Amino acid sequence: MAAVKRGYFGRYGGQYVPEMLAPALDELEAAYEACREDREFRDELEFYFREYVGRPTGLTYLPRLSEHCNGARVYLKREDLCHTGSHKLNNCIGQALLARRMGKPRLIAETGAGQHGVATATVAALFGLECVVYMGEVDTVRQALNVFRMKLLGATVEPVTSGTQTLKDAINEAIRDWIANVGDTYYLFGSVAGPHPYPTIVADFQSVVGREARAQCLEREGRLPTKVVACVGGGSNAMGLFKGFIDDREVELIGVEGGGLGLAGDDHAASLCAGTYGVLHGAASYILQDADGQIKGTHSVSAGLDYPGVGPEHAYLKDTGRASYTLATDDEALEAFLRLSEWEGIIPALESAHAVAWALTHRDELTSEDLVIINLSGRGDKDAEEARRVLAGRV
C-alpha cells in the first residue's frame, strides 16, 4: 500500500492546489507527521474517543436481516451510536486536536448532509474554537435540522449559492475561505478526498472503526468476516472500516455508491462505478465529468453521498482489485431504510441505508457460511423529514 510518490496512491491523489495553499498543506503535513507517532497525542485521542465520542461503538447482530440473507450472519458496526450521530466525529476530534497543536483558533468545514458540519461545530464548541461551516443552499433546505444544530453549537453556517449548491460547491467555498485566511484558519476536511495529506489524515482518524470491528468480530464469532460493506460518498466511513481488514486478504471489501435514479442518465453519484480519471478538489481520482473536463451535477436521495468525486485511495483499491464497488439506487436505499427500521428497530441514515441495501439486493449470493459486517455510519434522525416526504404514503 506504499505510495509511489509523496501523497499518491498509485496514480491517484496528489496536491493539485493553487500555490497559495501549498505552504499550508506542507505545514499541515509536518504537524500531522509530528503527532502521528506521538504518544501523548495518541493518548489524548484515545481519551476523547472514549470519554466524549462514546467509543468503542457496538457490533450488533441483526437476526431478521440475517434470516432474510439465507442465514448469513449479518452485523452492523454501530457508528450511529457515536456522539452527534455518525462516524464523522472520529475525524473531527483528531483534526481538532491537530488544529489546537498548530495554534489555529478558527475551524472551517464543508458539509453535505450536515453530519460533518455538526461534528465540526461540536469539536469547535468542545475546544473553544471559532467555527464556520459551508453548506450548499440546496442542502441547507434538505437538512434544515442540522443547520439548526450547528447554529446551536455556536457555528456560523454559510449557505453556498454557486454551482449546483451542494457538497462540491461547499468544498470550493471552504477552500476559497482557507486561501484567504490561511494564517489563523484550520480547514477541517471531512472525507478521505481532497489534496494530500487529507486522505491519509482522515483515514488514520477513521481507522478506529475497522480496528474495533475486527477485534469485536473475532471475539464474538471467533473468525474474521467474509465481507465488510460500507457506503461511499467521499469514502471516509468505508475507508475507516476497510483499514481494519485491508491486510486480511480473505476479507472482501465492498463499497456502495449512491446510485440515484440509476446509471442510464446522469442522476447518480457513482464516481467509482461510472466516473473517469480526473482532478477535482486537489486530488486525482475517479470523477463524474463531461468530455471537456467540466464536473457533472450529481443526484442522490442522500445529501452525504451527493458528490462527483471520491477519495484517491478508494480509486487505487478499485484498480488493484483489493476492494470492489457497486451502487444502490435511491429506491433500493429507501427500501433498506424501511426494512432496517421495521425489522431491527434501527433507523439508519440514508447514506448508510445504501450499505444495508447491498445485503438486500445481494441476498442470493449469500450463504450461511457468510459473515457480513455493514458499517452503519450514521443514524437516521436527520433524515426523518426528508424520508417522510419521499416515502409519502408508504409508512
Next chain:
Amino acid sequence: MSRLSDSFARARAEGRGHLTIFITAGDPSLEATAELVPALAEAGADAVELGIPFSDPLADGPVIQAAGQRALERGCTVAGVLDCVRAIRARCDLPLAFMTCYNPVLQNGPERFAREARVAGVDGVLVTDLPPAEAGPWVETLAQNDLGAIFLVAPSSTPERVELAARLSTGFVYCVSRPGVTGTRDDLPAELFDLVARIREKTDRPVAVGFGIARAEHVREVCRVADGAIVGSAMVRVIAEAPDAAAAVERAAAFARELAAGKAPAG
C-alpha cells in the same frame, strides 16, 4: 511565446509598466470575447489573459467564478475558446495567455491542448491548480510547443517554492499580491514589494502582479517594483454589468484606457 517576452521587453525598454488584462472567455459570449480582445489591445492592454472556465475553480473569487459559470451555461468549451483565439489572431497580434484549471487540460489531453493552443496563436499558459511539484511533464509539454509557462508565487510561498516557481516560469512569474482568491481590493500591502524583490533575486524573467489590482494607481504602484500588473476581477465586473455585448466592448475599452494611464511612471 516571443510575442509575450517581446511585449515585456518593450515595456522595460520604454521604461513603463506592462498591463495584462484578464477576461473570462465566453462571457458574455465567445463572439464578444473575440471583439473584446482587439478593443483592449487598442485601448492600451499589452497582453490579455483568457480564462477558460471550469465548473469548480478553487482560486477564483466570486466575480470571476460567476463569469465562468455564465460562460459554461452558454456552452463554452475548450474547442470553442480555441476557435475564438483563431478569430482574434485574424485581427490582432496582442500576446495571449490562457488561465485555467487542470482538469479541462487533462481531459483534452495536455499534449493536444498545448499543441492546439500554440497553433491557434496562444503564447503562454497558467494552470492555477498545478503547482510546480505536480507540473513536471506539463512544463516539458509547454516548452516543446514554445508556450510560456506561468506559475503563481504567493506571499506565503517559502523561499524554496519561490525559487522553483521562478525557475519554471518561462513566460512570466505571476506574483499574487496578497493572501486570498482573485478579487478587487482598495489598497496594496507593503509585503508585496518584499515578495517581488524575493522573486527578482531568483530570476530575470518578467514579474507581473495580480489579484486585487483594480485601478490605474494600483497599476502604477505595482509597476514601480514589478514589470507589470494584471487586472482581472475589476474588468470582468465591468463586462458583467454591461447591458449587452456591444456596451461590454465599449465599457471594457474605456476602463482599459483608464488603467493604461497607470503604465507611465509617476511624473
